[in-house]
Amino acid sequence: MSRLNRRQFTSVAASAVAVAATSRVSVAQTPGPNEQLGVCVVGANGRGGEHIRGFNKDPRTTIRAIVDVDPAVGKRRADQIKELQGKAPEVYVDVRDALASGDFDILSCATPNHWHALMGVWAMQAGKDVYIEKPISHNIHEGRALVAAADKYGRMFQTGTQCRSSGACIDAAKFIADGGVGEVNFARGLCYKRRKSIGALGNYPVPKDVDFELWCGPATYTDPKLTRQQFHYDWHWQRHYGNGDLGNQGPHQTDIARWGLGVDRHPQSIFSYGGRLGYDAERKDPRYVDAGDTANTEVSIYDYGDKCLVFETRGLDVTESAGPVVDAMFGKGGGNKIGVIFYGSEGYVAQVSYNHCKVFDKDMNLTQEFRAKTSVGDDHFANFIDACLSRDAATLNANAMTGHLSAGVSHLGNISYYLGESNKASVGEIEKVVSGVKSLDDNSETLAETVKHLESNGVDLDKTPLSLGPVLKFDNETEKFVDNNAANSLLTRNYREGFEVPSAENV
Template identity: 40%
Template sequence: MPRTSRRTFITGSMAALGAGFAIGGTRASGRILGANETINVAIAGLNGRGGAHVDEFSRMEGVRISHLVDPDVRTFDKRVKQVRDRAGYAPETVQDIRRVLDQPDVDAVSIATPNHWHALMTIWACQAGKDVYVEKPCSHNIHEGRVAVQAARRYDRIVQHGTQGRSSRSWAELAELARAGTYGKLLVSRALCYKNRPSIGFKPTEEPPSEIDFSLWLGPAKEVPFHTNLVHYNWHWFWNFGNGDIGNQGVHQMDIARWMIPGATYPTSVVSLGGRLGYEDQGETPNTQIAVMDFGDTQLIFEVRGLPTKPYRGEMVGNILHFEEGVVAGGKFFPKGKGEGEPLAKVEADRGPGDGNFGNFIAAVRSRKADDLNADILEGHVSSALCHLANISYRVGEPRSFDTIDQALGSDEAVRDAVDRMCEHLKDGNGLALDGMQYRLGRSLHFDGEAERFVDDAQANALLSREYRAPFVVPDSIG
């Protein structure tokens, strides 16, 4: 797999820019901020979540959006107006993030780009002495997520992950109840991503619009022809750029599901099944998926439904906890044998300083204490990696007939329930004739969490990283 050294990267970047761009690579390259000094933030990626980043930072006292960055210049006017209307000034607009990283007055980079850019931009920003807010998932694959963590630690940067649930006091309190065993042992930590995702159709390849630097948009990903299903949202459903809905909306619920399992990092095994069902289109990722992960005493079960569906226990996008003594759903506890829910037990659980995930990030930038972060990059990396584990199992799997799904995942009661409800959702809820239809049964994979590698599975391990397109190359590691 091709890699580049830091020297090669800088040389390539300077040639690409035709200017003297270089990465400082030391803590000293970041400004030392006074308690009341303005924090200058560059926002990269201006569609979708980028608008939320602009909204959050533009309303904060002591924070100034210095730059708006996107390869597509068509995004600039709307976001400049958003800042001007909110804060009364106009940021500088730039297509290439590298032109921002060498600016000494930029203190932080807030990343809302497509997934395939998240880790590399985080690494570059850390090397340039900038703090980072990076949207979920923090990585496109497990390898680059680990390198992003290494960069944050090596360059002593504050790096917050965009899983906002970590700044929620109510979720923190529920995690404390699970840790304390208030409702007995946690048997199943269930996450749901029931979000309607209609067909994206088929878009022909064409020349990219002149307003977009498509090579820059591709960045680390392999070169492919332009089509309008990539820019600006449906890239989520292509493996080259996105991670499906489990790694889009679902990473929020995955993070909470793992958080609720006391002491959980990686599972010992993972298996996933599903398919892109109900229509044929250009997308590649599953719109229907179940993933099962073994955390010893607790199973983590993740369910994705992109076709119209009814809620499960009142939840569509959310988390459900199955304890020995009952179920927690919708902020209530439902004891076994009782139909009525009751308020959750009272418990104290603190969150870090600042208002919400963005406010918490800025507070930590000022304090210079990574421990102040609610959603530190390491937590983001591990939870993002769980989404990647599920997808890898799915991708190395094989097509199977729905006629055999009863034998697919064994006799475990919780897993059988999830599979049965999925089939009912497809057949009765969406009118699909499952007889003769195929789904994809992922391979059951054993995972060594300490090494962050699969056990004796070269095909699965090959998907832990990717080939990077020079000069947009994630290094093997950062010592």
């Protein structure tokens, strides 16, 4: 099928909406074997494999199409699906061709972040229900467009934050809401997750057969095209496409943190400091420049008025103690520590993995545990499929607004970091600022722990200092920063022609 231009695609999408609106009425509550919902998985390399596994496992869905801009990935997954289902899916390189074919009900997207929102909007315009990986957006403007599109087209929208369907997290959130550890106004999200350097900044060949212009889509088209060694996955650490670990691992934890704190809104002020540090020390070469340009060390403080969230990203080795509270919950010694700690007036709740939460009293005695008894990922797909069949969006565990607000935490934190990136500051200068930033954390203590972590990884903060972002005020209603044009310009991006994510009013 020839590739449709934007105008042709929009007209196909409009008629598809009309067709879907009528045909959907006939979908049975409990589909028989011939009434499975058809799924198109878009972006099939890493996480897309889990989408294939999940939809294949559920008897109510069948995978009819695969889209991947890398034909080698598309072929590999099509072969796998043929093995699983006994029938090969349609294979596409361009999602517009798949949408024009129209032969499926659900679009499930696991592409790089810069494509999520446009795919979601196009698919909902074409009458598809959508499962979109976290973060659902690359910026705030895109999240709002997805919320508006789901509403306007009456589509089921599930955000890929599967912890929302984790029995452990559901029980822990209820326990907190019921006052299990008293009053909870403060949460700390942890992404202590080792990330090695992605290799030197350079000029690398794009894999043959990959249409790089299509891969870039809504993102900037750069020259040189590919500045990282590895084509797949490492885009997470280049800000044109990814959102660093605050926007990668982060949305799982920022989502759980918002849930437990009960804040269904954006923060009213945001402040970050951090850097991409330690890789020159690791390579023992002061001139070494890693190809990533997102922070691998970042502390972000979010003020919600009466509630507060602090999110810490540490991409270097956690070698020894991470402080008595974190050690007690996540284990002493080195290694990754990923989760959320809720600080209550009568104790703590810690989400220590996707399927496990722990409760501690004030003396750090473990008093209760919550565990998911079934697969968190499968349950999240099942919750989505339930809603696709019942057409009851209220039953979705992670709708578009949930995804928007939780991705938004990452975007807002990164904006403070990006704006302050060239503002290199000594630890003393940062200490002066953080001690005055409104927070329910001990900001000075968190800074001291961050510095200790960096120094234990050989980072010389005199030679490679941290960057100090500005404190930004944000208006939840207008979704704009207050009196800050530079910050507001980062709420969206300059879209390439043909790949514009429309505003919420124009979806």
